Amino acid sequence: MKATLDHLIAPLVRGNPVTLHILGICSALAVTTSLSTALTMSAALTFVLIPSSVAISAIRHHIPTSIRLIVQITIIASFVIVMDMFLKAFAFEMSKTLSVFVGLIVTNCLVLGRAEAFARHQPVWPSFLDALGNGLGYSLVLVIVGTIRELLGTGGLLGMPVLPLVENGGWFQPLSLMQLAPSAFFIVGFLVWVMRIWRTDQIEAPEFRILNKDEVGRQ
Amino acid sequence: MANLNPFVWWKRFLALPNDNLTKTFAFAFLVALIASVFVSLSAVLLKPYYEANLKAERQEQMARMVSLLPGMADLLAEAGTDGLDVQIIDLKTGAFVPGIDPAEFDQRAAAKDPKTSTTLLSEVDVAGIKQRADFAPVYILRRKGVLELVVLPVRGVGYQSMLYAYLALKPDGITIAGLTVFEHGETPGIGARVENPDWRALWPGKLLADENGDIRISVVRGQATNPYEVDGISGATRTGNGVTNMLQFWLGNDGFGPFLDRLRAGGV
Numbered sequence: 040m041k042a043t044l045d046h047l048i049a050p051l052v053r054g055n056p057v058t059l060h061i062l063g064i065c066s067a068l069a070v071t072t073s074l075s076t077a078l079t080m081s082a083a084l085t086f087v088l089i090p091s092s093v094a095i096s097a098i099r100h101h102i103p104t105s106i107r108l109i110v111q112i113t114i115i116a117s118f119v120i121v122m123d124m125f126l127k128a129f130a131f132e133m134s135k136t137l138s139v140f141v142g143l144i145v146t147n148c149l150v151l152g153r154a155e156a157f158a159r160h161q162p163v164w165p166s167f168l169d170a171l172g173n174g175l176g177y178s179l180v181l182v183i184v185g186t187i188r189e190l191l192g193t194g195g196l197l198g199m200p201v202l203p204l205v206e207n208g209g210w211f212q213p214l215s216l217m218q219l220a221p222s223a224f225f226i227v228g229f230l231v232w233v234m235r236i237w238r239t240d241q242i243e244a245p246e247f248r249i250l251n252k253d254e255v256g257r258q
Numbered sequence: 259m260a261n262l263n264p265f266v267w268w269k270r271f272l273a274l275p276n277d278n279l280t281k282t283f284a285f286a287f288l289v290a291l292i293a294s295v296f297v298s299l300s301a302v303l304l305k306p307y308y309e310a311n312l313k314a315e316r317q318e319q320m321a322r323m324v325s326l327l328p329g330m331a332d333l334l335a336e337a338g339t340d341g342l343d344v345q346i347i348d349l350k351t352g353a354f355v356p357g358i359d360p361a362e363f364d365q366r367a368a369a370k371d372p373k374t375s376t377t378l379l380s381e382v383d384v385a386g387i388k389q390r391a392d393f394a395p396v397y398i399l400r401r402k403g404v405l406e407l408v409v410l411p412v413r414g415v416g417y418q419s420m421l422y423a424y425l426a427l428k429p430d431g432i433t434i435a436g437l438t439v440f441e442h443g444e445t446p447g448i449g450a451r452v453e454n455p456d457w458r459a460l461w462p463g464k465l466l467a468d469e470n471g472d473i474r475i476s477v478v479r480g481q482a483t484n485p486y487e488v489d490g491i492s493g494a495t496r497t498g499n500g501v502t503n504m505l506q507f508w509l510g511n512d513g514f515g516p517f518l519d520r521l522r523a524g525g526v
Binding site: 110116131 | 272276277278281282285286289290293294296297300301304307308311314315
């Protein structure tokens with residue numbers, strides 16, 4: 040039982056798909072200018088990830104090896120299209136803000152990554168938990184990044200003023216850099232760094248070694 | 259003898275090895291079929307919601323555009339309506355013209371272009387506008403789906419300038435709900451009082467035509483004596499005459515007359 044639950048808990052922080060596997064970075068940069076878009080994107084991704092993982096897991100014994108990826112992408116894409124239409128029907132304003140990024144969940148490495156790495160080999164129930172855990176882990180990072188960016192970039196959260204702005208006589212000068220994509224790189228990078236200080240086993244071995252001055256030219 | 263039981267066939271199909279060519283093709287076909295049915299089904303089910311959203315958005319844009327029109331915001335606030343619709347009509351027939359985006363239609367530009375306008379003969383051109391666009395926007399306001407107001411854009415020469423105004427009518431097509439002159443160059447302090455709220459307040463409830471359908475509305479000198487008359491502005495007789503002429507023209511057959519006939523017949 041504990042092992043099953045671990046599928047759910049592990050990806051939340053320890054094996055977080057964004058900070059450990061560096062998956063789903065594209066949308067983490069694009070939709071985190073405000074907390075509300077980050078929340079909607081998180082929900083959209085989670086609700087795509089769960090049914091696709093479950094569906095792929097359910098037919099895992101019969102997926103023909105030669106068209107494995109195509110089958111997985113077809114299933115994921117169907118759920119993404121439906122999710123996109125669902126947002127357009129019931130959260131129209133939000134779907135305009137997220138625009139193309141909901142459609143791009145298809146290419147979000149996180150979804151295909153979990154299908155390939157997990158759901159393809161595991162029974163339905165663990166796949167469901169794994170998808171839920173990864174969805175929530177992704178959401179956690181998006182919410183952190185979205186909160187920092189909106190708070191420091193606009194002085195508010197969810198559109199509500201939190202910090203007193205200079206233009207209203209307060210002391211807080213919004214950092215417009217936070218509303219630009221590079222700030223998300225900084226924050227995600229910072230999160231990865233914090234994670235690896237805490238869990239040193241996640242530090243990858245360097246692929247290259249920088250030569251000393253006296254070693255140069257000898258090889 | 260071949261077994262025709264589909265379950266047996268299905269089991270035999272699933273038992274095929276995963277790299278079998280037949281199974282690969284059949285599997286691809288099945289996945290594609292199920293996925294497309296799923297997507298099309300949701301598309302059909304969710305389409306009405308999406309279209310309602312699109313329509314609401316378009317209406318909101320229109321409302322924003324209209325509320326930016328000077329003077330219109332006051333009319334809307336007074337009427338307190340929720341649904342607003344802009345339609346383009348053909349002045350000759352009074353019928354709605356589909357296929358023209360009201361947001362794109364510029365009545366003043368259309369009036370200058372000979373292709374989209376009609377030159378008025380001097381005997382019908384009581385308002386002194388010379389060229390009249392063939393199409394005109396009308397603003398239709400509904401409250402809870404019930405026709406509440408019809409707002410017509412009108413213009414005409416006053417004492418020394420062109421007056422631009424909105425005339426708001428009740429759904430009966432006879433009773434005036436308001437007149438707002440939003441653009442003019444009349445003498446400050448005299449003719450310019452056409453935009454005075456006190457004078458504007460005289461208009462609601464006035465009748466523009468009598469039982470025979472004759473256009474009777476006019477701005478008179480001094481005090482009004484019947485529901486077809488509006489008090490004049492002292493010192494601004496010619497501006498008042500300009501307003502009278504403007505309404506005479508735009509409510510007549512060369513203006514919104516055909517449209518008003520439709521409105522009175524309940525065809526809007």
